[in-house]
Amino acid sequence: MMNQLADAQAAFGSDEEFSIRDLCDAFDVTPRALRFYESQELIMPRRDGQRRIYTLRDRARLKLILRGKRFGFSLAEIRELLNLYDLGDGQVTQLSLTLETALGKLDELKERREEITAVIGDLENQIGLVRNMLRERGESQVS
Amino acid sequence: MMNQLADAQAAFGSDEEFSIRDLCDAFDVTPRALRFYESQELIMPRRDGQRRIYTLRDRARLKLILRGKRFGFSLAEIRELLNLYDLGDGQVTQLSLTLETALGKLDELKERREEITAVIGDLENQIGLVRNMLRERGESQVS
DNA sequence: CATGACGCTTACGTAAACGTCAACTCAAAA
DNA sequence: TTTTGAGTTGACGTTTACGTAAGCGTCATG
Numbered sequence: 001m002m003n004q005l006a007d008a009q010a011a012f013g014s015d016e017e018f019s020i021r022d023l024c025d026a027f028d029v030t031p032r033a034l035r036f037y038e039s040q041e042l043i044m045p046r047r048d049g050q051r052r053i054y055t056l057r058d059r060a061r062l063k064l065i066l067r068g069k070r071f072g073f074s075l076a077e078i079r080e081l082l083n084l085y086d087l088g089d090g091q092v093t094q095l096s097l098t099l100e101t102a103l104g105k106l107d108e109l110k111e112r113r114e115e116i117t118a119v120i121g122d123l124e125n126q127i128g129l130v131r132n133m134l135r136e137r138g139e140s141q142v143s
Numbered sequence: 144m145m146n147q148l149a150d151a152q153a154a155f156g157s158d159e160e161f162s163i164r165d166l167c168d169a170f171d172v173t174p175r176a177l178r179f180y181e182s183q184e185l186i187m188p189r190r191d192g193q194r195r196i197y198t199l200r201d202r203a204r205l206k207l208i209l210r211g212k213r214f215g216f217s218l219a220e221i222r223e224l225l226n227l228y229d230l231g232d233g234q235v236t237q238l239s240l241t242l243e244t245a246l247g248k249l250d251e252l253k254e255r256r257e258e259i260t261a262v263i264g265d266l267e268n269q270i271g272l273v274r275n276m277l278r279e280r281g282e283s284q285v286s
Numbered sequence: 287c288a289t290g291a292c293g294c295t296t297a298c299g300t301a302a303a304c305g306t307c308a309a310c311t312c313a314a315a316a
Numbered sequence: 317t318t319t320t321g322a323g324t325t326g327a328c329g330t331t332t333a334c335g336t337a338a339g340c341g342t343c344a345t346g
Contacts, residue, residue, distance in 0.1 A: 020293075036334060050294050067258055072215035074332075085269055099273050106266050113259045115210055120252050123245060126227055130242050163323070179304060193311070193324055
């Protein structure tokens with residue numbers, strides 16, 4: 001029947017807390033993956049007894065994890081990136097050192113963006129070529 | 144920067160050839176990796192007896208392979224991309240079908256570029272925050 | 287009360303992308 | 317001619333990022 005009642009506790013507690021399933025559904029990942037990220041110290045949800053409780057902050061971290069993966073970063077590298085974002089939370093240790101790391105990562109990211117731009121350009125050229133071939137042969141059936 | 148197609152076509156009529164070591168040194172990969180890519184049909188150098196001989200076209204393909212990897216594409220996906228570039232070489236089969244695939248990949252690439260731009264923006268914000276914290280605390284001791 | 291549905295941990299399995307090592311070929315150098 | 321150096325083919329090992337199955341606890345509903 002009303003499976004939503006299962007969310008009753010979360011509803012009472014707060015609007016900003018999520019079960020493992022909530023996050024899985026929201027980001028299309030498996031519980032196994034989330035537990036694995038936790039074992040790798042990428043997310044650290046608090047516990048209600050055994051059960052994991054995720055906050056909005058955990059959500060944001062997960063978002064970054066999945067983004068990082070799409071760019072070919074390893075989970076270890078992603079953990080580094082995540083640590084950079086933690087600075088806003090009040091941690092002050094070795095701030096300037098971390099700043100260096102951040103600037104490095106920033107350069108890396110910008111270089112990657114240039115690369116992807118180059119690939120996009122090449123691919124657009126190729127597509128132009130193919131379109132010409134189709135036109136010349138009068139076989140153009142695609143927009 | 145010249146695009147990959149230009150590189151590949153320059154190979155036409157040219158007699159520039161490379162050993163496996165040449166390519167390894169040029170792109171900082173191991174022979175094992177190149178042989179593996181070959182087993183996955185990403186590069187197909189011709190043989191002089193047993194030995195592999197790579198052309199400029201193979202070089203261009205390798206460049207694309209390594210780029211693709213940096214963006215988290217699997218070798219299987221990269222093979223698809225490479226096949227798109229092969230069209231310039233005279234293959235005409237199922238042109239319009241391939242065009243569809245190419246357009247799809249193009250969208251995917253553009254979306255990734257937007258994502259990476261977002262990440263860059265976030266990181267720049269974080270860096271700004273850290274710089275402020277350093278300034279306010281007057282603890283900026285490391286360059 | 288029992289039966290799922292969901293979650294937990296522990297542990298082994300797996301696919302991708304190579305690394306590593308052994309054993310061989312083959313041509314050039316010593 | 318022996319050695320050396322570069323290249324080759326298996327075959328097995330390794331790391332990453334999970335999948336999968338076993339076995340258990342916990343509720344909420346039939």
